[in-house]
Amino acid sequence: MFSNLASLTPLAVGCVSQSHDFMFQTNEANKHPVSKLYKKGTHIWTGVELQLRRIWFMIDYQWVYREGSDELSFTDTVLLSTVEDVLSFASQHESILSAYLMSPIPVSKGGGWQQDLLTGIWEAADPADPRLMTKIYAKVDGSHHVDSLFEATADQLKDWEQLLEFPVYSAESVSEANELH
Template identity: 40%
Template sequence: MFLTNDANKHPLSSAYGKGNHVWIATEVQLRLPIFMVEFAHHEVDDDGDDFSLLRTLLLARGDDVLNLVSDLAPQKALKSVALLTPASGDLGRAWSIDQLTAIWEAEDPGDSHIKLKVFSKADGSYYVDSMSEIATSQLRDWHQLFELPAVQSQQ
């Protein structure tokens, strides 16, 4: 979850139209993993010329990532999905960023009616989007929902 306050509202915030606000800062309320989704947003200017902007959204829940990816998939606008994970233990340690390669769904080991989202990382490991710590080896009936675009690292 993210927390904002009026002291961090950008002075030009009203330029983005009613109901939209631009912030110079936001606080991560809970030290839980956050998803960062980048996608191309196509627009047409006043002259009728088509152009594309790269947009980046931070999302707090795996279900929200799935919904956004589902909306973007037919347009082929999705560019990348990353997982930002806070270091465990010491609160002063840095966050890790992992590129994600796929979204899966699997049954909760305690209740087959509960479907958990599982995210494959580029290093071959997984992140289970659950408030309880469940090992991937405990999950049943896996099926892939989306393959995510591969990101080329720049050196």
């Protein structure tokens, strides 16, 4: 991506070094009328816009509603902007069912988004600058997506530390899950 940060303008350095947690945008025109039925501060949206063409995450999780001795189980999906958001969400929700890495496909190759089911998130020191920690996303097919400022490859990274493990699915359940999304 960037072989030398010193060659970038201060604005560019700021942009590439920030977490950009302003990934999703919407407006009042996309607010669904059913929002009035939810608790104060909660809204239902008919659409959101992606502000940046960079990786983001889609997490399926299960939660249980309890009232007295009755229980109802629900499955929801949350869209998260950063790996830090994923790690924080996982620390608060024990029942993650699946996690997907959404990667932009270059416009020169038709655009759109590549969706990969993840088995885990790892990190390792970047060989170009060991002070920087590079995130590695392990995919269900055995390959890895490396999010490195200096374009390190999985083979170049040493001493990986696992940050999070996701449920592992059989090939059959993976294809079924992909059909649902």
